[in-house]
Amino acid sequence: MSATTRTNPSQPRRMRDVHHWDIETDVAIVGFGGAGGCAAIEAADSGSEVVIFELASAGGGSTAMSSAEIYMGGSGGTRVQRACGFDDNTEDMFTYMMMTAGPLADEAKIRNYCENSLGHFQWLVDRGVTFKDSFHQERAIVCLTDDGLLYTGNEKAYPFAQQAKPCPRGHNLQVEGDNGGPLFIKIIADNVEQRDAISVEYEARALTLIVDDDNRVTGLVVRINQQEHNVRARQGVILCAGGFVMNEEMVNKFAPMLARGNVPCGNPGDTGSGILMGMAVGGTAINMHEGFISLPYYPPASMTRGILINDKGQRFINEDVYHGRMGAYLLNQQSERFYYILTVDQYGDYEKTSYLSADVVATGESVAELESELGLRKSSLQQTIALYNEDCQAGEDTMQHKAAEWLEPLKPPLAALDVTPGRGAIFPYFTLGGLDTLPSGEVVDPQRQPIQGLFAAGRTACGVVRTGQGYSSGMSVGDATFSGRMAGIAASAVVRSRA
Amino acid sequence: MSATTRTNPSQPRRMRDVHHWDIETDVAIVGFGGAGGCAAIEAADSGSEVVIFELASAGGGSTAMSSAEIYMGGSGGTRVQRACGFDDNTEDMFTYMMMTAGPLADEAKIRNYCENSLGHFQWLVDRGVTFKDSFHQERAIVCLTDDGLLYTGNEKAYPFAQQAKPCPRGHNLQVEGDNGGPLFIKIIADNVEQRDAISVEYEARALTLIVDDDNRVTGLVVRINQQEHNVRARQGVILCAGGFVMNEEMVNKFAPMLARGNVPCGNPGDTGSGILMGMAVGGTAINMHEGFISLPYYPPASMTRGILINDKGQRFINEDVYHGRMGAYLLNQQSERFYYILTVDQYGDYEKTSYLSADVVATGESVAELESELGLRKSSLQQTIALYNEDCQAGEDTMQHKAAEWLEPLKPPLAALDVTPGRGAIFPYFTLGGLDTLPSGEVVDPQRQPIQGLFAAGRTACGVVRTGQGYSSGMSVGDATFSGRMAGIAASAVVRSRA
Numbered sequence: 001m002s003a004t005t006r007t008n009p010s011q012p013r014r015m016r017d018v019h020h021w022d023i024e025t026d027v028a029i030v031g032f033g034g035a036g037g038c039a040a041i042e043a044a045d046s047g048s049e050v051v052i053f054e055l056a057s058a059g060g061g062s063t064a065m066s067s068a069e070i071y072m073g074g075s076g077g078t079r080v081q082r083a084c085g086f087d088d089n090t091e092d093m094f095t096y097m098m099m100t101a102g103p104l105a106d107e108a109k110i111r112n113y114c115e116n117s118l119g120h121f122q123w124l125v126d127r128g129v130t131f132k133d134s135f136h137q138e139r140a141i142v143c144l145t146d147d148g149l150l151y152t153g154n155e156k157a158y159p160f161a162q163q164a165k166p167c168p169r170g171h172n173l174q175v176e177g178d179n180g181g182p183l184f185i186k187i188i189a190d191n192v193e194q195r196d197a198i199s200v201e202y203e204a205r206a207l208t209l210i211v212d213d214d215n216r217v218t219g220l221v222v223r224i225n226q227q228e229h230n231v232r233a234r235q236g237v238i239l240c241a242g243g244f245v246m247n248e249e250m251v252n253k254f255a256p257m258l259a260r261g262n263v264p265c266g267n268p269g270d271t272g273s274g275i276l277m278g279m280a281v282g283g284t285a286i287n288m289h290e291g292f293i294s295l296p297y298y299p300p301a302s303m304t305r306g307i308l309i310n311d312k313g314q315r316f317i318n319e320d321v322y323h324g325r326m327g328a329y330l331l332n333q334q335s336e337r338f339y340y341i342l343t344v345d346q347y348g349d350y351e352k353t354s355y356l357s358a359d360v361v362a363t364g365e366s367v368a369e370l371e372s373e374l375g376l377r378k379s380s381l382q383q384t385i386a387l388y389n390e391d392c393q394a395g396e397d398t399m400q401h402k403a404a405e406w407l408e409p410l411k412p413p414l415a416a417l418d419v420t421p422g423r424g425a426i427f428p429y430f431t432l433g434g435l436d437t438l439p440s441g442e443v444v445d446p447q448r449q450p451i452q453g454l455f456a457a458g459r460t461a462c463g464v465v466r467t468g469q470g471y472s473s474g475m476s477v478g479d480a481t482f483s484g485r486m487a488g489i490a491a492s493a494v495v496r497s498r499a
Numbered sequence: 500m501s502a503t504t505r506t507n508p509s510q511p512r513r514m515r516d517v518h519h520w521d522i523e524t525d526v527a528i529v530g531f532g533g534a535g536g537c538a539a540i541e542a543a544d545s546g547s548e549v550v551i552f553e554l555a556s557a558g559g560g561s562t563a564m565s566s567a568e569i570y571m572g573g574s575g576g577t578r579v580q581r582a583c584g585f586d587d588n589t590e591d592m593f594t595y596m597m598m599t600a601g602p603l604a605d606e607a608k609i610r611n612y613c614e615n616s617l618g619h620f621q622w623l624v625d626r627g628v629t630f631k632d633s634f635h636q637e638r639a640i641v642c643l644t645d646d647g648l649l650y651t652g653n654e655k656a657y658p659f660a661q662q663a664k665p666c667p668r669g670h671n672l673q674v675e676g677d678n679g680g681p682l683f684i685k686i687i688a689d690n691v692e693q694r695d696a697i698s699v700e701y702e703a704r705a706l707t708l709i710v711d712d713d714n715r716v717t718g719l720v721v722r723i724n725q726q727e728h729n730v731r732a733r734q735g736v737i738l739c740a741g742g743f744v745m746n747e748e749m750v751n752k753f754a755p756m757l758a759r760g761n762v763p764c765g766n767p768g769d770t771g772s773g774i775l776m777g778m779a780v781g782g783t784a785i786n787m788h789e790g791f792i793s794l795p796y797y798p799p800a801s802m803t804r805g806i807l808i809n810d811k812g813q814r815f816i817n818e819d820v821y822h823g824r825m826g827a828y829l830l831n832q833q834s835e836r837f838y839y840i841l842t843v844d845q846y847g848d849y850e851k852t853s854y855l856s857a858d859v860v861a862t863g864e865s866v867a868e869l870e871s872e873l874g875l876r877k878s879s880l881q882q883t884i885a886l887y888n889e890d891c892q893a894g895e896d897t898m899q900h901k902a903a904e905w906l907e908p909l910k911p912p913l914a915a916l917d918v919t920p921g922r923g924a925i926f927p928y929f930t931l932g933g934l935d936t937l938p939s940g941e942v943v944d945p946q947r948q949p950i951q952g953l954f955a956a957g958r959t960a961c962g963v964v965r966t967g968q969g970y971s972s973g974m975s976v977g978d979a980t981f982s983g984r985m986a987g988i989a990a991s992a993v994v995r996s997r998a
Contacts, residue, residue: 008948010781010946011781102755103751103755103756103758159833252602253783253945254785256603259602276945276946280944284778287788288787288788289787289788290788312814312898314811314815315811329833333831377886377898380898383882383886387876387882398876399811399876399879400833436752445509445510445779446749446778446779447507449507
């Protein structure tokens with residue numbers, strides 16, 4: 001075998017080809033983002049010696065780039081939820097999260113997440129994460145105030161609200177502006193720094209796993225200072241290396257629909273290497289086709305009063321859904337163009353507050369004029385808006401079930417934004433596939449038998465978040481931090497049970 | 500390791516644990532359906548010694564259960580196409596097939612398929628498959644006459660017809676009734692029988708692959724007469740073991756949307772074992788979420804003149820598409836009910852000719868009455884039908900682009916069939932995911948590096964067919980037989996190149 005093939009993540013190194021260990025530890029963690037940081041803290045606090053290998057020259061990963069909203073609740077409510085008057089119920093949270101994942105749901109994982117969510121809140125607070133006991137009223141994509149709680153998904157929208165009592169579960173760090181991610185990572189990094197049992201190797205690229213003759217993962221190969229190092233991980237390796245949104249070849253292979261978006265969301269390390277390393281030793285990559293594609297037609301929240309139509313002039317989704325759900329349904333239409341129709345009042349300060357950048361492509365002093373300007377079939381948009389306006393008057397959206405608070409007749413003059421993928425608007429996207437794991441973080445083969453010595457968390461694993469149509473902000477960092485902790489604990493338990 | 504874990508397809512047997520070979524051959528083939536049979540013939544004709552291991556007590560697989568239409572054309576047309584007046588163009592075939600796969604397309608594989616399709620036709624004819632030089636005019640799901648050629652997909656429908664010149668490519672064996680599958684397999688089995696270099700072991704269950712220390716596939720373990728046998732395959736193993744539609748756990752994990760269908764299409768051996776064996780040695784399973792789900796609202800062809808609506812009374816697809824495309828778009832709507840609206844004339848002899856079994860759930864002497872009977876929003880269906888009828892009068896479906904030949908105003912009295920999944924109608928389904936392979940049939944890892952000694956074909960591989968929205972009849976058996984041949988040739992070439 002040449003040196004080149006040895007360092008391919010798809011070709012694990014055999015332990016019998018390892019003649020000495022350059023580094024030895026109990027638990028080796030690949031990636032120092034939200035998942036890797038939390039895994040390290042828990043593993044260390046469980047008595048393990050830990051080394052984190054981070055590709056970049058500082059920790060953070062995609063968590064640092066995010067707003068770091070954290071999806072938590074249930075069990076009567078977190079301190080913040082209760083202070084804001086929401087007594088969240090575990091079953092409502094469970095039902096909601098099961099609906100967000102649809103048939104792709106991992107029920108055991110969602111159950112574990114919901115039942116331990118209050119404990120997770122407390123764990124974060126105990127480690128220095130602060131949340132203000134205040135509720136952000138405005139419908140927003142990110143919270144630009146230091147309020148501690150907001151709605152971040154489809155909780156109040158059809159069909160979710162009809163099956164699970166709505167409750168806000170997006171917890172926002174106490175910081176002004178969109179600065180939650182850097183603050184969160186600083187707190188986690190401080191915790192890592194304080195623990196002597198954890199050391200961090202930066203600018204260290206994990207190349208491939210090392211397995212023994214029974215396919216047990218016993219370590220990994222990393223490259224530091226252009227030198228390959230064999231790392232012995234006595235208890236296990238935890239892959240927290242992010243997703244694959246930055247690997248164009250993998251996106252094209254597994255989730256090509258996402259390429260209709262134009263701004264990948266992630267950090268440069270999201271090359272799928274963690275997923276590939278896991279697959280190479282028998283781990284199962286699941287949900288690889290799924291992802292999130294955004295259509296951020298708000299803020300301002302007033303735009304929710306507009307309507308989204310396809311090139312038949314038809315509405316096809318309630319416009320009060322979270323932007324990722326709108327993106328998912330938009331991509332599934334047989335339609336060459338999509339327009340967002342609204343009044344001047346509804347448009348408001350869109351140009352300032354949104355980063356969507358969709359262009360106004362038509363205006364009309366009447367619906368008929370707008371319809372004609374857009375080249376839609378005569379009478380199509382007129383009929384859609386006639387029914388919609390009747391419904392607004394009556395206070396019930398009989399067609400798409402948008403909540404009554406957003407119903408306002410569309411009275412000309414009207415404008416149309418072109419929100420067609422590829423026509424100027426910004427469509428951020430990210431992947432939702434990863435290694436199948438048990439709730440403990442153990443990576444499993446297609447028969448769900450654990451690969452000994454291998455764990456995954458965060459976006460390298462396939463967690464509680466499964467679909468773009470159900471995605472809610474705060475679920476990624478919520479899942480990354482929670483699943484990181486589970487894996488850190490489990491990797492230490494493995495060792496403890498052997499001792 | 501216990502005997503149980505050794506025989507798990509997800510855990511390959513190490514060659515160093517193999518102490519003797521019970522069977523030795525050049526090429527071992529798992530599965531004797533259309534793919535395995537064609538692979539065996541080509542491998543034998545290339546000078547290899549071949550053993551086929553078939554789970555059942557006779558060959559056939561899913562090919563024998565199918566109509567065995569075979570999708571072929573291009574290069575000026577097959578003999579049958581030309582005799583029927585169609586001078587098929589390779590680029591039109593290529594464009595059409597690329598559209599059927601959309602962003603999931605494997606361009607190299609489709610290119611290879613199209614450019615060699617006439618050669619494949621001749622190969623089949625040379626081996627005794629007979630096609631009559633006659634064209635079946637009627638729009639049909641299966642051809643019940645012995646005509647040799649018919650349209651079997653979306654070639655004439657929007658948006659395909661606008662980008663690739665329509666041409667029928669479904670080749671139907673010369674036999675009356677829906678009997679193409681058994682006849683085709685009989686011909687293939689006769690060819691296998693005639694070749695001394697091929698032997699077949701029936702009631703032989705492939706358990707797992709055998710790999711050497713460099714992860715080269717050197718054989719497999721099969722169970723025959725309750726005894727495990729180690730099989731040495733000097734040139735390679737070809738997995739032709741079908742898909743995973745009969746493995747409920749795998750469908751739930753990888754393609755849970757398909758579970759909205761209620762009749763799995765496949766043979767009992769479609770348990771995914773071939774795919775699992777390939778994954779376990781580093782092969783990549785791709786396209787695992789995709790599948791075909793049928794909504795056979797025709798025959799009779801006259802039903803194409805009706806319209807499909809969601810619970811908003813909206814049309815969302817042109818009704819002249821192939822039934823799999825209609826199923827795919829139906830599942831992607833946010834709608835709790837789906838109805839097929841038609842006149843008594845259009846209904847015709849539906850009860851006799853269709854096996855859909857959807858129930859008439861409402862009738863109306865007027866559209867308003869039908870709308871009310873169905874509980875649709877007042878004016879919604881009326882508006883849809885008003886626009887549709889106007890378009891029919893004008894001869895152009897401006898909304899959904901159904902071809903002019905199917906446009907006929909919907910004049911009451913009208914009836915509505917409930918075609919909602921789970922409400923009585925029959926929704927057949929099958930999977931379209933499998934092992935990623937090169938056009939040669941070599942199984943590849945996620946970096947597209949071949950796994951030495953391993954090939955796959957038919958539904959165990961992920962072939963030219965990638966989506967339900969674009970599926971056309973004849974592509975499965977077309978792909979199975981063609982990819983089987985490629986793998987048989989490649990497995991022999993490997994050996995030849997070593998010799």
